[in-house]
Every structure is written in C-alpha cells, then in structure tokens.
Amino acid sequence: MSKINTVEDYSTLLECPYDASHRILESRFQTHLIKCKKHYKGEKKETCPFNSTHIINKSELEHHLKTCVDRKNFERSIQAPEPISHPPPEFKPLPDGEDWDVDVRAYNPAQYATNTPVLRSLQGASKSVRKQFRNDERKRLLALKSNGPE
Template sequence: MSKSSKVVPGSIVEGFVVCPFDNVHRLLPSRLAVHLVRCARNFPSAKMVRCPFNVTHVHSVADMMTHVACCPNRSTMVHYMNPETLPPVEPRPADFCVQSAEDWDAEPPAKTYNPRTHCENNFLILNPQGNAPAVRREIRERERRRFLQNNQF
C-alpha cells in the first residue's frame, strides 16, 4: 500500500510560515524568531538582512530598501520618532490640601485605656501565664484575697 503525500486544502499546513532561508522549513508563527536565529547559522553565505522594525522580517539586501519603505511595523517607529503627532497626555490633577481643625498629633481629650487598672478595678480573673509556679501561686492567692475583701464570691 502506498500512501500519497498530498496537501489537502484546509489542513494543518495553512497556519504555518515558510522560512526565508530554506523554503522546505514550515513552522508556526510563534516559533519563527527562534528558528531564524538557528537557521541563519546554517546558511552563512546567504545575503539576507533583518528588518529594523521586526526581526522576523528577513529579506535579501536588494529587497530590503523596498521592504523598509512599506513595512507594516514601520508605524511604531514613526510614532516614536514624532511624539507630537501622538494624542496629548491628560494633565495631572492639581495637588490639593484639605483644611481641617483637627490636630491628630495632639493628645486625646479622654484618658487612654490601661488594661491593668481596668482588671484591678473590675474584679476580673487574671491568668498568670509565663511566670514561675511560685509566682503564679502568689498571684492566685492575692486575687482570692482581693475578691473576698470585696465580697465578689
């Protein structure tokens, strides 16, 4: 059985790009830049030059002047060289300062919260963690006496 190698229209081959160094090479457009670097090493005698606007555009020296005049990527360089033709940039909003009577650096009119005095005045049970066992025992005894004196039990 012999298999024919015909290219059917609408097949996978349509999405590929032809290498400018070797017409047999067919590759995906996303791989063209990498391939051109490698393929140029295999053809050092080829008089091919790269377009200054797009590295994937490779042409012969004779055709390059024509290509540069009508390259589709030339518009990017023209806009870069002539920035006055670009639309104007929106001006930055002016800095403003809000006048206020508040002074955040001044001390507050109310006293600050002290958790130790709050616990001593409101008969809360203290949890003496992080102390030695003897110190914890002493704190618990002191708290029992304080609660008994104020009839909290």
C-alpha cells in the first residue's frame, strides 16, 4: 500500500510534459524526464532556459518564455546588484610647483610664545617700553606658573 495519494504528496506530483498521463514525484521528475524523452515520439520539445523541468512544445516555447513563472526569479538572480566595491582613492599627482615638504600645520610664533613660559626679548624698543615689557612678561610668567600644573 502506498500512501502517495495524500493531499500533501499529491501536490508534489508533476505532470510529465511528454505524457500527460504520467504523474511523477517532484524529486524524481528530472530522472523521469530523461527517460521519458528517449521514448517520446511526439512534437519536438524544448527545455525552458529558466527551469530545466519545463519541457515545452517548440511551438509553445515562445509563449512560455514570456509567461514562465521562473523567469522573474532567473532575471532577479542575474540582475542582483553586486556589492558596491569602493575603489582605493585615486592617486592624483600634485601639479608642478607644489611642495610636499611644506608643513601644513599652522605655526604662529607669537601665539606660541604667549603660551610658553620664556622671556621674550624686545629688539629695538625704547628703554621705558622694554621695562614695561619686562614687567608684563613677569606678570605673564607668574600667571602661567600659577595656572600651570605643578
């Protein structure tokens, strides 16, 4: 006794494209097609390019190709967007005259000295100005010292 005629099993039976009276289990369909094709004497059949189990009369193939349910899957698989690969940044040589050796970090000598506890010298200033400057410098250094970490 075979239990093949349950609803679930029946749904997996496929109709043979070579002989409509053949009902073949889906798992054995490919094997059956190969065997059945050898004995087939009817109209020439073509295999659907989207699904090898679609054996179509040559005269119906064109129509089938337009309506094949596997065509969408097939097209989706070949048109799936490829993962976008980021190419390495393009190397752009600098135009003539550009100097790679220039240190682009802004260097501000005045600001550097203001934040550094060194006595600045004042060249070419008058005596009173120099004295005033020294007093200011002392204050600045004291301020730096008191604010700085011990």
